[in-house]
Amino acid sequence: MMEVKRLFDIFPYQLEKYALGDAMGGKVNGVWETYSTQQVIDMTDGLALGMLNLGLRKGDMIAIISGNCVEWALADLAIQKMGGIVVPLYPSSSADDLTYIMNHAEIKLVFCEEDALCEKIKGCQAQVESLNHVYTFREVKGEPLYKELLATVDQEGRGRLKDIQDTISAHDLATIIYTSGTTGRPKGVMLSHNNIVSNVNSSIPRLPVKQGQTGLSFLPLSHIFERMICYMYFFQGIAVRYGAIDQIPENLKAIRPHVFTAVPRLLEKVYDKVIAGGMANKGLKLKIFKWAIDLALRWEPDGKNGAIYNMQLKMADKLVFAKIRDKAGLDRVGALASGSAALQARLARFYNAIGVPLVEGYGLTETSPVISVNGFGKNEMKIGAVGRVVSGGEVKIFPDGEICYKGPNLMMGYYKNEAMTKEVIDENGWFHSGDIGEVDKDGFLKITDRKKEMWKTSGGKYIAPQVIENKFKESPFIEQVVVVGEGQKFAGALIVPNFEVLCGWMEETGISFNRDMPAAIISMDEVKKKIESETTELNKGFGKWEMIKRFELLPAELSVEGGELTPSLKMKRKVIVAKYATEI
Structure with missing residues (x-):
């Protein structure tokens, strides 16, 4: 049995050990399309050769900007096979950040999912001197489809790929992932084949899955968490289904997976x-x-x-x-x-x-x-x-x-x-x-x-906001909470109520309200008193200096789109504090 040392070794290993008739699949125009192990190998070989025929070479930086889809995985494997470095881009990133990343990494080619993302990249292209090629996963008028890259995979072509792959060691760079960060410019994290393969091997004992099962993937593949998990699925002979993050309920019902991450x-x-x-x-x-x-x-x-x-x-x-x-x-x-x-x-x-x-x-x-x-x-x-x-x-x-x-x-x-x-x-x-x-x-x-998120009150007492926030989120009435008050006499909180639970409670208690007017709901005395009673209960167990003395309710969730969260859903505390300075 061959040993997996580099990420592109996983599918030859899967072919030797499992030879799945259904290795991965995703929806294309609403219809599920699947690929066998052999089809994945052939498809990625063809794409890899196509990129070489464009003049791309080992070590070139190639980006992918897309939601979760089977094409993301195919492009990822193909780039590795021709010796390229995979650079995932977040679909939610600003044009400014995308331009910075593509220039910093000197991106030569970008795979885009659809027209909106293609337009986003095209809008940056004039400012990115290295970017010569853009291919799409879906039909976009005037733009080449990724399948147009497919080259004939013959003996000569396979030999050409093998010659390149023989020069790639386990400790060579495989991908650069730009962390969004909560402040400043994104940082490019360099991960080798061995970095990720070793993590696959050490994580397998903790996630008991087996051949013949199906895994659902909907978390962004631009994050290493979901990407590593999918490599682990491939390694263990699990059929992977890629689905959009806004279609989780219907995909769970359709696929009924044995394993997934969230x-x-x-x-x-x-x-x-x-x-x-x-x-x-x-x-x-x-x-x-x-x-x-x-x-x-x-x-x-x-x-x-x-x-x-x-x-x-x-x-x-x-x-x-x-x-x-x-x-x-x-x-x-x-x-x-x-x-x-x-x-x-x-x-x-x-x-x-x-x-x-x-x-x-x-x-x-x-x-x-x-x-x-x-x-x-x-x-x-x-x-x-x-x-x-x-x-x-x-x-x-x-x-x-x-x-x-x-x-x-x-x-x-x-x-x-x-x-x-x-x-x-x-x-x-x-x-x-x-x-x-x-x-x-x-x-x-x-x-x-x-x-870096710990801070002091004006009395010199340290506050660990995450500890308090985690406790407060135990309340079914609280959806999101941000602890604030650095340099102030006491800690306060911005709270986004769980409107689903809150409205259910209001119906039960006979309080009149309009579900479509969250701003009006949070201004009601009954709602403020309810959240206050929750806060009083949740404060128990904290030191006096840690207790939330005052809070302000917000009518809408903090989000990536609103600029308050990073693409990995971490809070941008400085942005939130600046945005809600009046409330604070």
Whole structure:
């Protein structure tokens, strides 16, 4: 059996071990199209040769800007095969950031998904001297379709590709991922083939999947989290279905996947819909639903709740949970992994209790990305922790509480930025994550905050905003929260209510309101008092200096489009504070 050392080795390995008739697929004009292992190899060989015929060469930078689709994966593999460096671009990036990245990386060719993104890139092209070619995944008037690149794959062509690939080592650069960052220009994270392949190998034991199963991919492939996960699926003979992030409910129902990944915001939206739907019941059905959800929110790993609880859980499954899974297309899920942000304890309890096994992990783009992750076996999961460190990696908590890491998945450095590389990787090879955390007696890592996001009140007391925010998001009435007050006497918060839950409560209590007027809803005294009562309860357990003394309600969610969140859904705190300075 061949050994996978470089990313483009994965499909020859898959052909030798599994030879899948259905290796990957996606919707094209509303119809699912699939590719066998051999078809993936042939298609990517043809695209790779086509790029060489354009005059592109090993080491050239080639970008992809697209939502999740099968063509993204095909282009990624093809670029690697001809020795190119894959540079993912975020579809939500501004023209200014795209221009900067394409110039910084000296992009030669861009693959675009459709007309809007093609127009975005074309609008930048005049300012990017290196950019000579733009190809599209969908029909765009006046622009060449990516399939026009396909070259005939004969013996000579395969030999040409092999000659190039023989010069590519496991430690050569495979991709540059520009992290959006919360301030300043994007940084280009350089990841080698070995960085990512090693992370695939060390993550496999934590995500129990097997040949013959299907994985759904909808998180952005421009992030290393989803991209690494898909490589892992390929490595294990899992058929991958690519779907748009705005079509998750219908794709879950159509595919009924065995495995997928998600971020807490998406998991919370599903949870909210389940709660809203169940609370619409009347009489005995409503009582049973409430009983089942209360049971779910007390779930603990490894059967720690005891025999009586487990018997009740089985009954709840028959009466409520099995119907939830079936209705949502979650009935076959054996593994669900969450990353990118802190997972609320109630979400971890809920999904595991209803029979959708969910674990939380931790990592960064700079670590390809997984540093630690919980597992599905006995004594492998702790709620509130992000698991044990993956094999081959090492975590050290420095005196200031910062999480530092070493491992084969640690990046090569920041592209064209040696000074910044030295800022985060010290002389002893430790990568300084910028996150604050601790390792407990059982070896589980816990994240408490971002080092750079901690601040002091005017009284000199430190505030760790993420700790408070994570606690506050445990309330079903709070969708988003931003703790503010740096240099002030006390901490305050900007709160976006969960309007679905809030409106349900208002209907139950007989309060008149217009669902289509969120600004009017948050100005109502009854709503303010409800959130205040939630805040009072949530403040318990915090020191007096940490308690939220005042809050301001916001009528709309913080978003990528609004400029308050990065593409990976992290808060841009400085932007938020500036935007809502009047409210603060």
